[in-house]
Structures are given as C-alpha cells and as structure tokens.
Amino acid sequence: MSDTNGMQQVKPLSTEEQSGKTSHRDTVAVDTEIDLLVRKTRMPRELVAKLYTSTRAKLERTARIKTYVHVLIHRQVKEMLREQQRA
Numbered sequence: 001m002s003d004t005n006g007m008q009q010v011k012p013l014s015t016e017e018q019s020g021k022t023s024h025r026d027t028v029a030v031d032t033e034i035d036l037l038v039r040k041t042r043m044p045r046e047l048v049a050k051l052y053t054s055t056r057a058k059l060e061r062t063a064r065i066k067t068y069v070h071v072l073i074h075r076q077v078k079e080m081l082r083e084q085q086r087a
Helices: 023-042 045-062 069-086
Strands: none
Touching: 023 045, 023 069, 045 069
C-alpha cells in the first residue's frame, strides 16, 4: 500500500515489536521499504540495506516517540543516498 507520494505505508510497531521482538510482518515491511528505496535511488541493494539497518537501529534506540520511526528512517536513508549520488 502506498500513499500519494509513492512512499510505502507501514503500520506502526506494536508494543511487542517495540520491545525488540520482530515479526514476519515487520521483516516483510523492512524488505519492501528497502526495495522501494533501491528503485527510487537506483543504488545497490546492499548499500541501501546497510544504511537502512544502521539508521533504523539508531532511531529505534533514540526516538522517544516510536509511531513514525519508519517515516524518519525512509527520509534519512533517502537523503544519505542522494548525497552519495552527488559525490
């Protein structure tokens, strides 16, 4: 499911998922988000996955409000990939 900007909509994490337990749904959502970023930026999947994983880990540790972490991850990774394309 995508919003009007073509960004993948991801359901907010449940309490169980926020505690560090990942579900199959969460894994699929992450893979879908990574694939979307690969298509949008035309960057290698390995690079996108590495940036996504590290950004997600950082934000999940530091974010006080977890509801929109997936949106922040998408924006930050997309910006990092754009910067790499310019370099």
